[in-house]
Amino acid sequence: MECVWNKEAVMILSRSGFLSKLRIAPDREQNLKKMWYKFARNPLSRAGLIISAAVVLVAILAPFIAPYPKHAGYFTDFGEQSRPPSLEHLFGTDNLGRDVLSRCIFGFRYSLMMAAVVLITVVPAGSLAGVFAGFYVGTPVEALIMRLTDIFLALPPLVLAMAVASVLEPNVFNAMLAICLTWWPWYSRLVYGQATSVKNEFFIQSAEVIGASSVRIVFSEMLPNLLSIVLTKASLDIGTVILIGASLSFVGLGAQPPTPDLGTMVADGAKYLPELWWTAAFPALCITLVILAFNLLGDGIRDMFATEVI
Amino acid sequence: MDVKPLLNVENLHVYFKVYEGILRVLEGVNLEVRPGEKVGLIGEAGCGKTTTMKSILRILETNAILPDVNPASRVLFEGEDILKIEEEKVQGIRRGKISMIFQDPTAALNPVFKIGTQLGDVIRYARLARGQSISKNEIRSIAIDALKEVALADPDRILESYPVMLSGGMRQRVCIAMALVCAGKMLIADEPGTSLDVTIQDQVLRLLGNLVKERGTSIILISHALGAVRGLVDRVYTMYAGYMVEVAKTEDFFRKQLHPYSICLVAANPKMTGGGIPDGVPGRIPSYVDPPSGCRFHPRCEHAMQVCRTTRPEFYDAGSQHKVACYLYR
């Protein structure tokens, strides 16, 4: 069986555009095509990809796309306050006269940034912890790591995130910290489970072959599976992490006003229901759209990595 | 000889609508079973045997199509066309006249219900068909009797067990018991005992033979085990790729097969008396999406003629109660 991690590496590379510079061997190109086919088969995954890509693009180009980029920060214009959706302000203005559409566009930035930072931190850290625990089974290292994992998993994720965030000063950075602390044990447990099951299989079956090469063999057996499983979970988690981040902001434990975080905006807007419904409704729709898009994308990526079952 | 048949399948065509297109599975099946008669049905996996049986009981999948053909497809049971009568009447037939023993007893029993529940429901609805209501105690005693008939020891324990607690042979017997409750006139046994080991299979077939003899029910026995078929049935049908290619009385058939496929099939049966392992039949059953024109066996037949490629042969007479669908015997 060809080493799966090669495929993943190529996939990641292809996304960053280095593919054209490398000369890809024909069989690898075939593998890529096959993975793309598995992904693109489902129209919902394609839709997810397009919308997620659009959101990322909008977030990156926010200062250029938003009609009123200055409204995203400290800004008030009481002359234009509380206007319902119109041609000048597609999503209307809030009670401080800020354009809701522009703030939503900048809001995407915060959602994506939160997800990116959290996952980039948590996935390697948690997985590494799981690998160590799996490798040093039976030692205090494993016991410590797994007990710690169990403890952090003793609470439902959102509750833990809120608890941690509640004892810290409420801002974006601390919200991200809280989510990181909440999320790492899932990866630790996932990787640990994989590592131990593969390890058992290997040792049971080839007891005589144990030698110096066993370490390398274990790694080359474990890693390919691990990578695809971890990446699958990570892509499915993007939507969830965005959701938790927005929820923290909503309850006031994350981004504070006037930061245009989508969760904060819904909370602010909720105070003015039902008269200024647009101040809450549009941010709510936007955050739902983002999460939906990344959930569909995550499903598609999972399909892509799924092995064909005859 | 001209006893009115109990079951008469005439020119049965059944297609299935699938993603790739239309599967023309059954293309003109003709089958006749007289009262009290035992009929065997042999053929490769995938030739349409189970589909035919499902048509008789009208339990085909929702994507099944019965196309308009001439002469019309009919499944006549006691004179009535099962394909056309109302659902209620078909229910009546399922509950009291015809029943089927499925191939895999493990898959045929619902794993999360006790045997007693499943058997009890079958009994309750079978009785309902005859217009009788029935009490729990009566159901239980009938169930116990049914289990005793199929030679299962300790029926009380079995009624309280879940299928996973029983062995394969016991599950098969339970399925037979369930079928017997419903079988008034005819029993269809779809490869009974195939998924079990040979000794159990032998027991099961003997059991069936005895039961059928005692009650006088007709039986259609579908099997790969040619020896079993030979020992049990009066007449043998051979089926290939969606229609019958040969039918004969058992002794006639096993003495001399006529259709090229039947010849290969019987020859392919390994014999304990030596002679090495035979070659088998070259090729595979055709795709049903794009089946061969004319006689469906012609790509694999060494006697294939020009006419075989164009038109399907009829069921030609070739002796007493012996018919072959092959141009060699026109």
Add this chain to the structure above:
Amino acid sequence: MNITRTTIVDFIRRSSASAISLVGLSVLIFLIARILPGDPVIMALGERAPIWAIERMRAQLHLNEPIYMQYYYWLRDVLSGSLGESLVTKREVWVDITMYFPATLELILWSMWLNVLLAMTFGLIGGLRQNSWIDNLLRLFSYVGVSVPVFAFGVMAILLFCWTLHVFPVMGRLSPTTMLPPRVTGMYTFDALVSGDFSAFLDAAWHIVLPALATVLAGIAQGQRVMRSSVVENSRKDYILHSLAHGIPRRVVVFKYLLKPSIIPLVSLTGMSFAMALSSLFIVESIFVWPGFAYYGMQSFLNKDLNAIVGVIMMIGLTYAISNMVVDYVVGWLDPRTRIMRRSK
């Protein structure tokens, strides 16, 4: 259910594992809560409180002592039945919790049964009518339902159903004009039923439906997906065909022989949904101003009410652990195969 020796041993093993985790959790939360920047005492007494009052409270809360001593005092208190005093309500924390608990219990019970009912129904309809327009609509719902954050749904639902369409009331547990049913459990719907006051029951139910739906929307969406795929898979199985072939009416086959095996994955998922629901409660109770335990918890988080925070977290942890164990046992009971496999170990 046979209570064998292995069952008891297994139960003890699981309980101790959970207990250890909970103890670890208490240490963790305690540490985090005490590392607080900002002074809880000042937050409680106000900024203008005199120094002597501040010092006295500090001593009372043992804030001047080393942290392991503080944990020791807290643990001692817990083991003797006290969770400390809330800085906000000035009552014992456990008094607060028992006061707020029934509202949450009611909400979560309604949420869970709505979850199972709707997920089961939608999944069954979708599975039986595969690829029809209703199936496609339900599948669309299952994707969206998982993606809508609880707060977004809450806000939008209030906007739509309460303000615009006037279908549901905006907040609270009972209309101002309805009389409180005599207190049996503190759960208004239950109490109203028990005392025969049907109009109060309807009123309370009317008030609870929207919060309950908000709590389990994601759970319904996921449960429905699982149920649907389970129904689709099982309806192709031989045993269904077998039952039909023996003349058992289709109605019985679907609602008895198809339903029971299909519902098993849904039940185990419901356990996970319960955990998600526990989290969602915090947001739902805040939005709908539902005076429950999670609302109290939320207020404690925001007010940095140390003892209350720890008390709430421990309760949640305990509930979570218990619910996980319950789900394991229920799944084992429903599917005799796992039960028998376990017994034979």
